[in-house]
Amino acid sequence: MFFRLILREFKAQKMRMALTIGAVVWGTVSITLLLAFGEGLQRQMIKGTRGLGDHIVIMGGGQTGKPFAGLPQGRRIRLSMDDMQLLRDAFPELASVTAEYNTWAAALGYKKNAYSKLLSGVTPAFGDMRSHFPQAGGRFLNELDERYKRRVVFLGDKLALSVFGSSNPVGEVVTIDGKPFTVIGVMQKKQQNSMYSGPDNDKMTIPASTFQAMFGYRYVNRIIYKAQPGIETEKLEPRVTAFFAGKFRYDPQDERAIWFWDVGENERVMRMVFLGVNGFMFFIGAMTLLISGVGIANIMYVAVRERTREIGTKMALGGERKHIIIQFLVEALGIAFCGGALGILACFGIIKLLALLPPEAFSDMFGVPEITWLWTLLTVIILTLIGFFSGYFPARRAASVNPVEALRYE
Amino acid sequence: MNGNGNGRLIDLKNINKVYESGHVRVHALRDINLQISRGEFLTLVGPSGSGKSTLMNILGCLDTPSEGEYHLSGEEVGKLTIHQLASIRNRKIGFVFQNFNLLSYATAFENCEVPLIFGGVRKEERRLRITKYLSQVGLAERMDHLPTELSGGEMQRVAIARALVNHPDLILADEPTGNLDSNSGRGIIELFEQLNAEGVTVIMITHDSNVAANARRLIHIADGRITA
Numbered sequence: 043m044f045f046r047l048i049l050r051e052f053k054a055q056k057m058r059m060a061l062t063i064g065a066v067v068w069g070t071v072s073i074t075l076l077l078a079f080g081e082g083l084q085r086q087m088i089k090g091t092r093g094l095g096d097h098i099v100i101m102g103g104g105q106t107g108k109p110f111a112g113l114p115q116g117r118r119i120r121l122s123m124d125d126m127q128l129l130r131d132a133f134p135e136l137a138s139v140t141a142e143y144n145t146w147a148a149a150l151g152y153k154k155n156a157y158s159k160l161l162s163g164v165t166p167a168f169g170d171m172r173s174h175f176p177q178a179g180g181r182f183l184n185e186l187d188e189r190y191k192r193r194v195v196f197l198g199d200k201l202a203l204s205v206f207g208s209s210n211p212v213g214e215v216v217t218i219d220g221k222p223f224t225v226i227g228v229m230q231k232k233q234q235n236s237m238y239s240g241p242d243n244d245k246m247t248i249p250a251s252t253f254q255a256m257f258g259y260r261y262v263n264r265i266i267y268k269a270q271p272g273i274e275t276e277k278l279e280p281r282v283t284a285f286f287a288g289k290f291r292y293d294p295q296d297e298r299a300i301w302f303w304d305v306g307e308n309e310r311v312m313r314m315v316f317l318g319v320n321g322f323m324f325f326i327g328a329m330t331l332l333i334s335g336v337g338i339a340n341i342m343y344v345a346v347r348e349r350t351r352e353i354g355t356k357m358a359l360g361g362e363r364k365h366i367i368i369q370f371l372v373e374a375l376g377i378a379f380c381g382g383a384l385g386i387l388a389c390f391g392i393i394k395l396l397a398l399l400p401p402e403a404f405s406d407m408f409g410v411p412e413i414t415w416l417w418t419l420l421t422v423i424i425l426t427l428i429g430f431f432s433g434y435f436p437a438r439r440a441a442s443v444n445p446v447e448a449l450r451y452e
Numbered sequence: 453m454n455g456n457g458n459g460r461l462i463d464l465k466n467i468n469k470v471y472e473s474g475h476v477r478v479h480a481l482r483d484i485n486l487q488i489s490r491g492e493f494l495t496l497v498g499p500s501g502s503g504k505s506t507l508m509n510i511l512g513c514l515d516t517p518s519e520g521e522y523h524l525s526g527e528e529v530g531k532l533t534i535h536q537l538a539s540i541r542n543r544k545i546g547f548v549f550q551n552f553n554l555l556s557y558a559t560a561f562e563n564c565e566v567p568l569i570f571g572g573v574r575k576e577e578r579r580l581r582i583t584k585y586l587s588q589v590g591l592a593e594r595m596d597h598l599p600t601e602l603s604g605g606e607m608q609r610v611a612i613a614r615a616l617v618n619h620p621d622l623i624l625a626d627e628p629t630g631n632l633d634s635n636s637g638r639g640i641i642e643l644f645e646q647l648n649a650e651g652v653t654v655i656m657i658t659h660d661s662n663v664a665a666n667a668r669r670l671i672h673i674a675d676g677r678i679t680a
Binding site for chain 2: 354360
């Protein structure tokens with residue numbers, strides 16, 4: 043009966059009904075699609091952040107920001123492999139710690155070609171922390187490589203492609219700074235937005251002990267740590283600064299002595315920014331929907347006028363205000379939900395179509411748009427509110443008619 | 453049906469109704485005194501504008517008198533709230549209109565369901581009652597038909613079944629045969645007589661002189677007064 047009721051209204055006001063449902067569909071599509079794209083982009087960005095490392099903190103020696111104990115300001119602080127071990131031993135809150143040496147001065151050679159790429163010397167924990175996951179058939183550096191200073195190298199996927207083309211590099215021998223190295227693994231392709239010294243896919247990585255033996259560096263370029271789950275990294279930073287103050291003799295409060303890059307914090311900030319952006323998009327979409335609510339109200343006012351006799355009849359049969367009001371409310375909500383359902387379906391269709399595009403064309407850049415439950419729920423709430431208010435005022439007018447006059451109405 | 457008792461059902465005392473719109477005052481009813489007992493069949497006649505529809509509206513609790521008292525089965529209607537009036541219309545009065553006033557989008561069954569839903573009757577009980585009364589008016593086979601699929605006489609029968617489902621004290625019929633051919637009209641009048649024989653109180657407005665000629669109790673109204 044309910045569908046016949048709506049259908050009758052559709053027949054009575056074809057054009058107006060089509061336009062109004064069209065407006066609700068349009069509003070719902072815009073709100074849902076905007077949010078789906080926002081969500082997809084957010085996930086892509088966070089995935090990109092995690093390409094650098096999932097909730098890692100990168101730190102390194104800076105310059106003292108204030109004079110301390112007779113020592114001048116601007117003194118260079120440099121961290122070593124020993125400091126990495128001190129840090130690991132002193133802070134049980136840390137799940138894993140690694141350190142990294144870098145040099146640009148060691149070219150990779152293969153056959154007659156040479157490639158000048160960044161060379162990193164790292165401890166084995168680096169692989170998981172910095173998302174250097176090996177492709178099938180290879181592996182990352184391990185403890186034995188580190189202990190025996192093995193001449194083994196792990197290659198970024200882009201670098202491997204430019205050196206070896208399509209053939210399998212694992213087991214091949216290359217030279218680094220003229221010395222032979224065996225390729226033990228190639229990195230899996232990953233999304234990386236945050237980086238230092240270029241993207242990881244174009245770097246080569248060897249054991250820190252091997253690096254140290256070859257180049258004799260005293261200081262590491264950076265230490266990377268990841269806290270245990272539940273530990274707030276921003277509270278850890280001043281403690282780490284204070285921890286090294288005694289050894290390097292700087293003010294424990296000196297925030298410039300050691301720099302920190304909290305990658306997890308980046309992710310939090312990004313989430314906040316996206317929440318703001320999505321909220322704004324939701325607001326714009328809700329405004330579009332609001333205008334379609336005016337259309338619904340218009341239809342309902344016409345319906346109230348055309349159904350005056352029917353309202354009178356219902357009152358004669360004992361119908362009360364609430365019965366009359368509920369009928370119009372339900373109808374307005376029905377129109378809002380019809381349009382909303384069509385709109386959400388249309389969005390699923392559009393997203394399915396986008397998925398047919400090659401990833402380079404769209405999804406590598408903007409991510410995969412995703413319709414989330416939360417935003418859909420909010421959209422449904424907005425639709426409900428709009429349906430309610432656009433039905434309520436016409437319904438109130440309907441309920442206030444005089445039954446005697448309504449029954450006489452032609 | 454409550455019509456079997458011998459008591460007074462309706463008591464109108466000095467009813468006056470005045471409509472005012474702007475400067476114009478229309479005295480639609482003047483000093484109406486009328487008593488109707490349970491189980492009566494009363495026929496109201498009078499020219500257009502005589503006030504019979506106004507009287508019907510007051511009897512049907514759709515309108516209230518400007519002056520006077522209206523007791524319906526002992527209750528003083530003028531003192532009731534809008535809510536109570538709606539409840540009285542629902543439980544005590546069954547309306548039958550000249551142009552049927554069926555909901556065009558609802559089947560015969562669903563049309564009969566409307567007053568029951570307003571009255572808060574349970575679904576199972578609704579089905580039983582509607583089946584009973586639609587069978588009584590001879591439409592058992594047409595319960596699932598929409599009004600557009602029914603003839604005028606059949607639509608009026610649906611309306612009568614709808615008026616009966618809440619077991620009212622009183623059926624108010626406002627020119628129920630006015631839009632029907634004489635054959636269907638006769639059938640409707642016979643149906644009312646049959647219902648009245650079963651104890652239902654019926655008040656009917658008519659223009660049909662044949663119907664009026666056979667009326668058991670006939671009331672004439674002219675210029676807002678009962679003339680005979």
